[in-house]
Amino acid sequence: MAPVRTRFAPSPTGYLHVGGARTALFNWLYARHTGGKFILRIEDTDAARSTDQSVQAIFEALKWLDIDWDEGPFYQSQRLDIYNAHIDRLVAAGHAYHCTCTPEQIEAMREKARATGAKPRYDGTCREKKLGPSSDAVVRFKSPTMGSTLIEDVVKGHIVFSNDELDDFVLRRTDGMPTYNFAAVVDDVSMDINTIIRGDDHIMNTPKQILLYHALEAPLPIFAHVPMVLGNDRTRMSKRHGATSVTAYRDMGLLPEAFINFLARLGWSHGDQEFFTRAELIEKFSLQRVGKSAGIFDPVKLNALNADHIQAATPEHLAGHLKPFLEARGWHSDDEAFLHGAIATLQPRSKTLLEMALQAHFYFSEEITLDEQAAQKFLTQNVLEPLRYLREQLAALPAFGEKDLETVFVQLMEKFSLKLGKIAQPVRVALTGTTVSPGIFEIMTVLGKERVLARLDKAIGYIVAR
RNA sequence: GGUCCCAUCGUCUAGCGGUUCAGGACACCGGCCUCUCACGCCGGUAACAGGGGUUCAAAUCCCCUUGGGAUCACCA
Numbered sequence: 001m002a003p004v005r006t007r008f009a010p011s012p013t014g015y016l017h018v019g020g021a022r023t024a025l026f027n028w029l030y031a032r033h034t035g036g037k038f039i040l041r042i043e044d045t046d047a048a049r050s051t052d053q054s055v056q057a058i059f060e061a062l063k064w065l066d067i068d069w070d071e072g073p074f075y076q077s078q079r080l081d082i083y084n085a086h087i088d089r090l091v092a093a094g095h096a097y098h099c100t101c102t103p104e105q106i107e108a109m110r111e112k113a114r115a116t117g118a119k120p121r122y123d124g125t126c127r128e129k130k131l132g133p134s135s136d137a138v139v140r141f142k143s144p145t146m147g148s149t150l151i152e153d154v155v156k157g158h159i160v161f162s163n164d165e166l167d168d169f170v171l172r173r174t175d176g177m178p179t180y181n182f183a184a185v186v187d188d189v190s191m192d193i194n195t196i197i198r199g200d201d202h203i204m205n206t207p208k209q210i211l212l213y214h215a216l217e218a219p220l221p222i223f224a225h226v227p228m229v230l231g232n233d234r235t236r237m238s239k240r241h242g243a244t245s246v247t248a249y250r251d252m253g254l255l256p257e258a259f260i261n262f263l264a265r266l267g268w269s270h271g272d273q274e275f276f277t278r279a280e281l282i283e284k285f286s287l288q289r290v291g292k293s294a295g296i297f298d299p300v301k302l303n304a305l306n307a308d309h310i311q312a313a314t315p316e317h318l319a320g321h322l323k324p325f326l327e328a329r330g331w332h333s334d335d336e337a338f339l340h341g342a343i344a345t346l347q348p349r350s351k352t353l354l355e356m357a358l359q360a361h362f363y364f365s366e367e368i369t370l371d372e373q374a375a376q377k378f379l380t381q382n383v384l385e386p387l388r389y390l391r392e393q394l395a396a397l398p399a400f401g402e403k404d405l406e407t408v409f410v411q412l413m414e415k416f417s418l419k420l421g422k423i424a425q426p427v428r429v430a431l432t433g434t435t436v437s438p439g440i441f442e443i444m445t446v447l448g449k450e451r452v453l454a455r456l457d458k459a460i461g462y463i464v465a466r
Numbered sequence: 467g468g469u470c471c472c473a474u475c476g477u478c479u480a481g482c483g484g485u486u487c488a489g490g491a492c493a494c495c496g497g498c499c500u501c502u503c504a505c506g507c508c509g510g511u512a513a514c515a516g517g518g519g520u521u522c523a524a525a526u527c528c529c530c531u532u533g534g535g536a537u538c539a540c541c542a
Contacts (some may be wrong), residue, residue, distance in 0.1 A: 011542045046541055103540070119468065120538080138540055156471070165469060165538090173540040180542045203470060204537045227472075227535095234534065262478095265491090269479055272490040291479080293472050294535060301478065301492045311505080348505040359503095409501090424501030436503045 004036025006195045008069075009184065011043040012054035015245040016061035018237050018297060019199060019229045022263045026226055027197045028067045029264065029285040039191055040072035043184065045177045047077070061246040065256050066278070074191070076183050083178040086186050086216065087139050087171060095215040096171055098137040099126035121167035140168040141182075141212065149207040154224040154287045156200065161207040169208060185209050189218040197287070200225040200294075201236075224287050227267055228294040237297060253352030254302065255321060258309035262302045266295045275308055307351040315340035318347070318356075325357035331364035338363075341446035345438035362432035363446065368455065374435045375462060378426040384463045386416045386423055387430070391456045400449045402441045409441075430459030 006027040010020055031038035042058075044050035055073075062068075090096035101109075101122075110120035122140070131137060143166045151159040171182040178186070188196065203225050213220050231241030238244060249259055261276050269291070270276075270284045310318065319339055326332070333339045342363040343356070350356035362368050370379070393408045394400075413420060427440050431452065437443060444452050 009542090013542075043542060049541070106540090114467095117467095159470070161470080170540050175540080177540085179540070184542085199536095200471065201536055202542095205542090225471085230535075232477090236536080266478065272480060274478090274491050295479090296477060298477050298492075304492050307505090349503065420501050422501090428502060434502090438502095438504085440501060 002192075002194060004031055004034040004195050005039065005191070005193050006031045006036065006197055007039040007041055007072075007188070007191065007193050008067075009041040009043050009187075010058055011046065011049075012051060012058060013046065013049040014054055015057040015247065017244045018246065018263070021061065021065060021246045021259075022229060022266065023198055023226065024062065024067055025065070025260055025263050026224075026268070026285075026290070027195075028069075029281055030195065030197060030287060031070075032282045033285045036195075037070040038068075039074070039193065040069035041074045041187060041191070042072075042076065043180065044075055044077045045180065045183050047175075047177065050077075057245075057247070064247060064250050065260055067260075071191075074187070076178070076187065079183075079187070080176065080178070082190060083172070083183055083186055084176075086182075087178075090141070090171070090215055091139065093215070094142065096139050096141050097127060097129070098131040098133055099140045099168075099170075100131060100134065100137045101125055102136075119165075119167075122169075124168060127168060136174055138170045138174055139172040141171050141208075141215070143168050143208075143211060149210050151203070151206050151210065151223055153203075154222055155227075155290045155292060156203070156225050159203065159206075163207075163211075166208060166211070181205055181208050182212065185212040185216070185218075188221060189213070189216055193221055194219075195222045195224065197224045197226060200227055224290065226290055227292060229266060230294050230296045232296055232298075234296065241297070242299075249302075253325060253354030253356070254306050255309045255313070255318075255353070258306040259302070261309065262305050265305075266297065267291050274305070275312070303351045310350055310353075310356070311347055313347075315343040315347070318343050318353070322353050322356060325353050326360065326364060329357060329361075329364075331357075331360070333364065338446065338448075345442045345446060349438065359437070362434075362437065362443075368431075368433040368458075370429065370433045370459070370462060371435070374429045374433070375459075378429045378435070379459050379463050379466075380426075381463060383423065383426045384460065386412060386418060387426065387456060387460055387463070389415065390423075390427070391453060391460065394449065394456070395453055397449070400445060402445050405441045405444055426459070427456075431455050 008024040008027050010016065010024075016024075028038050030036070042055055044055075087096065091098070106122060109123045113120045126140070127142060144163045147163045149161045149163055151161070153159060169181065170179050172178050187193075206223060210220065229237050231237045233241070246259075250256070257278055260278065260281065264276065264281050264285065265274065268285065268289055270289060276284070319336070322343065342360055346356045346359050350359060390408065390412055393411065394405075397404055397408065409420065409423070412418070412423065424440055425435060428437055429435060431437070431440065431443055431447065
């Protein structure tokens, strides 16, 4: 068996979207799983719509997902000589011909066909004219008029197309650029791509491509058409479904490992398992386990999976991904231990890194602001003495671990006959400014004695002043 | 409209003829835990689109209907 060679071949006409990312992921996973090669190719033969900005956006997204490639990136726009050489071969062999019909004439043909209820298609006017190349001629493929073409798809099974459905499609445009079907096949052949994994919206192109493989006398690759990713309205994912750019999910606070886990599980399964590390995905991925039906992209489930990955990650790992969100709020910390401690307390209560950053406000804001409602309700006269006592006891503490703190609180509760519930909320408000936060002992441990005392002083001052 | 693909809980899916009055996950609804919010734990509601076959036996195989999707360019 020749080693597996897969490729991802996006057209740079916009950012990398969810469907494209999944196609890239499946190709990459399959190559990594089999120990094969994964090739990146940029299909920029549409000069009008391709932009370098889009190319950069695609690179950026793949980099975030940590999908790396072994060869490329190749640019089709730089391979015109190769396509032209193949065009010459095809014309010489009688598989293709020059055609000077104008777009207007073609449109007229289609109109006429539609009027008679026939299929709108090129009528073969130039098919036998043996025209030579010229600046106003396209090159068309001479499609067989009889017979049928069979696709043996790894995920969809056998699909048969009658060849009379096909017309003589264009291989090279008047501007000298190859069309998609032709360039893709020439590249896949010349790059030895033996496994083509792509969205099933390409199924209709496949018979044309198979015919081209035959004309080029090239061995057929394995085809695997994976089902589409749909939006919640059951149509193909597009801009109107909200965030569909991969990097938008990064900016919403998703972890790349959670995102690829989610993408992989959309259409592929391994028993009942939901959570996969990157290594597990590579180990377990297989084309046989890819389903046939389209799936709806569910952002709620994505977030839930992300929460699982956040919980499973180490604070050290999360720190790198979280920092941009902190910095966006003007928060910095050179104290790694402090940062990691803070993250650890937030892990079980954050579905996204954005949520985590938002909840981390009291760790990184130098001066916390007391929420007025919270302060009104919990920083009252009757907790003034307990808080003063607490402040003194804490100040005298030689160590500031959770156990030490608990001991102080037990004493406090006994001395003032208070339940923990009665004193915890005031302390929470004093330390964080709000009524919602991680456990107060964890917070205090992370914050450290100095900050805790300062915040208690501030709260005491607030009570005295009211 | 032609062609092609698809069809299990709201969603993602397990199920590859019998051990399933269909299992898991997310979401939802109860309860427990508890210093708040979460996490966690326990429990619950919820699906084989419909109709014909084949078979001793069908969610699983075949056909039809219905529904959804994709595609019909000198875009990719």
